[in-house]
Amino acid sequence: MTEETFLRQYDSTSYEKPSVTVDASLFTIRDGLLQVLMTRRQEHPFRGKLALPGVFVRMEETLDAAAARALYDKTGLHDIYLEQLYTWGEPGRDPRMRVISVSYFALVPVQALSGMAGAALYPAGEMAASPDIAFDHSRIIACGMERIRNKVNYTDIAFSLTGEEFTLPELQSIYEILLGQSLYKANFRKKIAGRIEPTDRYTSGSQHRPSRIYRRKLDTAE
Amino acid sequence: MTEETFLRQYDSTSYEKPSVTVDASLFTIRDGLLQVLMTRRQEHPFRGKLALPGVFVRMEETLDAAAARALYDKTGLHDIYLEQLYTWGEPGRDPRMRVISVSYFALVPVQALSGMAGAALYPAGEMAASPDIAFDHSRIIACGMERIRNKVNYTDIAFSLTGEEFTLPELQSIYEILLGQSLYKANFRKKIAGRIEPTDRYTSGSQHRPSRIYRRKLDTAE
DNA sequence: GATAGTAAGTAGCAAATTGCTACTAACTGA
DNA sequence: TCAGTTAGTAGCAATTTGCTACTTACTATC
Numbered sequence: 001m002t003e004e005t006f007l008r009q010y011d012s013t014s015y016e017k018p019s020v021t022v023d024a025s026l027f028t029i030r031d032g033l034l035q036v037l038m039t040r041r042q043e044h045p046f047r048g049k050l051a052l053p054g055v056f057v058r059m060e061e062t063l064d065a066a067a068a069r070a071l072y073d074k075t076g077l078h079d080i081y082l083e084q085l086y087t088w089g090e091p092g093r094d095p096r097m098r099v100i101s102v103s104y105f106a107l108v109p110v111q112a113l114s115g116m117a118g119a120a121l122y123p124a125g126e127m128a129a130s131p132d133i134a135f136d137h138s139r140i141i142a143c144g145m146e147r148i149r150n151k152v153n154y155t156d157i158a159f160s161l162t163g164e165e166f167t168l169p170e171l172q173s174i175y176e177i178l179l180g181q182s183l184y185k186a187n188f189r190k191k192i193a194g195r196i197e198p199t200d201r202y203t204s205g206s207q208h209r210p211s212r213i214y215r216r217k218l219d220t221a222e
Numbered sequence: 223m224t225e226e227t228f229l230r231q232y233d234s235t236s237y238e239k240p241s242v243t244v245d246a247s248l249f250t251i252r253d254g255l256l257q258v259l260m261t262r263r264q265e266h267p268f269r270g271k272l273a274l275p276g277v278f279v280r281m282e283e284t285l286d287a288a289a290a291r292a293l294y295d296k297t298g299l300h301d302i303y304l305e306q307l308y309t310w311g312e313p314g315r316d317p318r319m320r321v322i323s324v325s326y327f328a329l330v331p332v333q334a335l336s337g338m339a340g341a342a343l344y345p346a347g348e349m350a351a352s353p354d355i356a357f358d359h360s361r362i363i364a365c366g367m368e369r370i371r372n373k374v375n376y377t378d379i380a381f382s383l384t385g386e387e388f389t390l391p392e393l394q395s396i397y398e399i400l401l402g403q404s405l406y407k408a409n410f411r412k413k414i415a416g417r418i419e420p421t422d423r424y425t426s427g428s429q430h431r432p433s434r435i436y437r438r439k440l441d442t443a444e
Numbered sequence: 445g446a447t448a449g450t451a452a453g454t455a456g457c458a459a460a461t462t463g464c465t466a467c468t469a470a471c472t473g474a
Numbered sequence: 475t476c477a478g479t480t481a482g483t484a485g486c487a488a489t490t491t492g493c494t495a496c497t498t499a500c501t502a503t504c
């Protein structure tokens with residue numbers, strides 16, 4: 001059957017349709033590790049297993065809005081960095097019915113989650129490798145981690161994981177965790193020098209040299 | 223309403239669901255330009271406008287399979303480079319009903335399309351900029367071009383646009399077209415040297431120095 | 445068969461970036 | 475004051491990139 005034939009015959013009420021959901025992986029850095037927000041399922045299927053927050057897409061709602069809603073329901077957070085990741089549609093990925101899931105990933109500084117009692121964060125690396133996660137959510141997390149790793153070097157997503165103000169050791173640590181490798185201090189500083197600006201303040205309280213506090217430079221038209 | 227409540231109440235038959243389609247942009251290089259396969263719509267909506275090949279996803283079919291089917295219907299080609307691009311779900315993108323479209327892009331050497339009378343290829347740049355394309359397919363094409371441009375440098379997707387054998391001037395031209403900039407011959411050659419291997423043959427018939435024919439090296443474990 | 449035209453292919457230097465080591469600076473606690 | 479610790483800087487070597495200029499190999503034409 002060609003596409004034209006199929007379209008001509010198609011009637012939006014007469015064919016069975018898949019359900020569409022959005023699943024969102026919210027990443028943050030805590031304790032020097034990339035961690036991901038997960039919920040424990042109360043219902044069949046995969047009852048008792050960890051899963052990503054997800055919602056069914058409403059008829060009048062954009063996909064982005066559905067993803068934001070899934071995270072808002074769990075965290076109370078608005079306006080966080082959110083990006084579409086990949087769409088998963090394997091028949092059988094949900095044993096109940098055909099479900100097509102549009103996945104998203106989000107990045108927030110851990111401070112933003114402080115109210116949540118930190119309850120639902122789990123190390124992303126472990127989640128990506130665990131065989132004991134609901135649905136195909138383990139693969140989704142792995143996919144998100146890979147996407148982040150790829151984008152760190154040519155975008156500013158790392159800044160989504162800091163507060164407004166940060167020190168360079170903090171920022172470098174974020175880069176290192178996302179990339180999974182250590183970086184040379186001097187080179188790192190040269191590379192990001194153009195994207196940050198110093199404040200005149202310094203950290204204090206540590207028992208070593210204080211570090212200068214920076215903020216992001218919103219591009220002064222190069 | 224929280225997610226748990228929503229899930230508990232959800233019954234796969236009682237809610238209205240969006241339709242799910244797959245739209246595929248097949249790119250190739252012809253006449254020194256990136257071109258994309260399009261069809262002219264025979265039906266409402268956007269009758270007479272150019273659109274990407276697309277199909278409704280069948281209940282028992284993976285998304286990848288649906289994308290392959292959409293292209294097979296138009297080209298007769300199997301086993302081409304195919305990658306998921308982005309999922310478009312804006313309510314109103316199809317005036318008939320809520321349609322969520324998972325887009326894919328494909329890359330094929332133009333020789334593979336020879337049988338098709340080349341009928342349906344159009345310059346991708348123009349399609350991406352044209353306001354007169356069906357649905358949001360113009361944006362999808364723009365998104366595909368951008369993805370390709372980003373991936374050229376850190377993957378081998380460019381090879382999907384050559385035949386089995388190629389000359390270095392040909393390959394360089396593909397890179398230049400995909401990247402939208404010219405490259406230095408000597409540097410280009412150094413960079414891809416590790417990923418190709420020479421045959422002992424050369425082109426002939428041109429009225430200048432023949433170029434050596436290469437093929438892709440399937441990685442000999444570095 | 446010499447020569448002009450053209451594109452393939454190579455050499456090699458300059459500039460920029462990256463890899464890496466080693467230093468100096470600023471704080472605290474003993 | 476000194477030891478411990480981390481922040482921050484200097485600077486060289488190695489590699490990659492930007493760029494120019496050359497040599498090579500073919501055809502067509504005089």
